[in-house]
Structure formats: C-alpha cells, structure tokens
Amino acid sequence: MQWISAYSHLFNILNKAETPAYHSGSEFIKVVQNFDRGLPDYSLYIEERKRLNKSTSRKDFYWDILKELEEPVRFEVFRAFIDIVEPHFPNEAQDLRAYLFGNAQPVPKAKIPNQQWSSDKLNSMLSKIDNAIDISNYDYAMTLSYTCLEGLYKSYIRKHVPTSINVTDLIPLSKIVRDDINSKLSNKGNYPVLMVTSISTLTSAIANSRNSFSDSHFDKEANKWLATYSRDLVNSIGRLLLHFL
Numbered sequence: 001m002q003w004i005s006a007y008s009h010l011f012n013i014l015n016k017a018e019t020p021a022y023h024s025g026s027e028f029i030k031v032v033q034n035f036d037r038g039l040p041d042y043s044l045y046i047e048e049r050k051r052l053n054k055s056t057s058r059k060d061f062y063w064d065i066l067k068e069l070e071e072p073v074r075f076e077v078f079r080a081f082i083d084i085v086e087p088h089f090p091n092e093a094q095d096l097r098a099y100l101f102g103n104a105q106p107v108p109k110a111k112i113p114n115q116q117w118s119s120d121k122l123n124s125m126l127s128k129i130d131n132a133i134d135i136s137n138y139d140y141a142m143t144l145s146y147t148c149l150e151g152l153y154k155s156y157i158r159k160h161v162p163t164s165i166n167v168t169d170l171i172p173l174s175k176i177v178r179d180d181i182n183s184k185l186s187n188k189g190n191y192p193v194l195m196v197t198s199i200s201t202l203t204s205a206i207a208n209s210r211n212s213f214s215d216s217h218f219d220k221e222a223n224k225w226l227a228t229y230s231r232d233l234v235n236s237i238g239r240l241l242l243h244f245l
Contacts, residue, residue, distance in 0.1 A: 003074070007063050009096045010078060013085050015058070021085040025058055031080060032065055035073050035131055039065065072144075073128065075100065080135055117155045117245050122148075122238045129231045133224065141227035145234045146170060146210040149203060152241050153177050159245065174203035181244060199240070202233045 014023040023031070026042035033039050040048070049056055054064070066074055078100055086093035125148045132141040153173035157164050164176050178199040185191045209226055 003067065004063075006078065006096065006100055007066060009092070009099065010081060011059055011062060013089055013092050013096070014062070014081065016089070020088045023081075025061070028058070028062055029065070031084070032069075032077055034080065034134075035077050036065075036069060072140075076132065076135070076137065076140070079137065083135075117152055117238075117242065119242060122152075122235070122242065125238075126231065126235055129227075129234070133227050133231065136224070138222040138224055138227040142206075142210040142222050142230055145206055145227075145230040148234050149174070149206065149237060152238055152245075156180075156241055156245060170207045171200065171204055174200045177241070181240075184244075195240075199237060202237060206230050206233060 013021050014028065016022055025046065029039060029042050029045060039045070045061070046056055049061060055061065066077065069077060078096075082093050082097050082100075086097075125144065129141045129144045129148070132138070132144060150170055150173065153170070153176075154165075156177050157167070157173065161176055161180050167173055167176060178196060181199075182193070182196050185196065209222070209230065
C-alpha cells in the first residue's frame with residue numbers, strides 16, 4: 001500500500017475549506033482518538049510539537065499521526081474518514097475507498113505477532129475488535145478475532161508443542177492446543193473436561209463464520225451479534241490460554 005499517496009487523496013478532501021468535509025486539527029484528532037486513545041488532545045499535541053521544533057502544519061502533523069498507527073488501525077481510521085466525507089464528496093470518497101480496499105472493499109488482513117502474548121496484549125486486541133464493532137465493521141471484527149486466536153495458538157505451540165510449529169490452519173492449531181492442555185490437566189487429576197474440549201468447538205465456530213463472511217470481501221455481511229459473540233469467545237479462550245503461557 002502506498003500510504004503517502006492514499007494520505008494525499010485524503011488530505012485533499014479534508015482540506016476543502018468551508019465544506020462539511022473540512023477537518024480542523026482538533027476535529028481530525030478527535031476522529032483518530034476513537035482508534036488511538038493514547039493520542040493527546042489538540043492543544044497538548046501541538047504544544048509538544050512546538051517543543052520538539054516539529055511542523056505544526058495540518059498536512060504535516062496529520063500524516064505524522066497516521067503513520068504512527070499500526071497498519072490495521074490505519075485502515076480503520078481511513079475508513080472512518082471516508083464514511084464521514086462520502087455524503088459530501090461521493091466521487092472522491094469512492095476513489096479513495098477503491099484505492100485502499102479495491103472495488104470489492106476487502107477487509108484488510110490483520111497481522112499480529114505470534115509470540116509474547118500477555119494479558120495487556122489480549123486487552124489491546126479486544127479493544128481493536130470493540131472499535132471495529134463500534135463503527136459497524138463487523139467483517140473486520142471477525143478477521144481480528146480469527147487472527148487473535150491464531151496468534152495465541154501459535155504462541156502456545158511454540159512454547160509447549162514445538163514439534164507442531166509448522167501447522168498453520170486455525171482449527172488444527174486449536175486441536176493441538178486442546179489436546180496438550182488436556183494432557184497436562186489429566187496428569188494432575190480430575191478436571192472439567194468439557195471446559196477444555198470446547199476450545200476446538202468454539203474455534204471452529206469462529207473460523208467457519210469468518211470464512212463465510214470476511215473472506216467474501218464484501219463489507220457488512222457479518223452481523224453485530226456474530227462479531228460481538230466471537231469477540232467474547234476470543235476473550236474466554238484467550239484468558240484460558242494465558243494461564244499456560
């Protein structure tokens with residue numbers, strides 16, 4: 001993705017003075033704060049840039065904010081701005097949407113590192129899923145749920161079952177994790193077996209749902225209830241696996 005080119009298109013729309021699409025510095029930051037809660041308010045941000053002798057030009061600091069975002073989040077920020085300006089400049093918005101997502105508006109693939117999972121990292125991923133649900137991007141929420149589980153399982157296998165490190169598909173990954181946890185707990189005595197065996201069942205539900213909707217590459221085919229339920233399943237499975245990581 002040529003992000004500078006995409007940004008140039010976006011800024012040209014956001015810079016249309018005396019139109020509803022125009023975004024002042026504070027308005028721009030408020031939109032981005034929906035995705036990056038650590039971004040300070042406009043006055044504090046500009047004060048810090050002045051202290052560091054950085055440009056306070058809107059075009060410069062808008063780009064600096066966007067380029068610091070992780071790519072999946074950046075996609076979502078662009079999508080949010082496109083949705084905002086589209087009623088006012090439909091042709092320009094559609095051109096930018098097609099450039100970013102293709103004419104079929106595909107869901108960007110989330111890339112999550114597979115190691116060093118922690119409670120904070122899981123919380124961060126859940127927050128991204130929540131953000132996607134909040135802006136009605138349910139397909140992307142499903143993709144994030146799928147990829148979050150993929151990262152958790154690969155991290156677990158790297159630590160506990162390294163002989164299976166080359167397995168890549170989500171459902172087989174879940175079964176390897178399930179069997180290994182089952183073996184560990186069985187050696188300690190009786191335990192509620194269904195709690196662990198449900199890992200593969202719930203994972204299959206998410207994988208099959210995600211493949212039915214997100215991989216079709218058309219926005220908003222998945223529903224809110226499905227995205228929300230999948231998010232909660234990821235939270236439950238993730239909390240369980242973190243006990244073993």
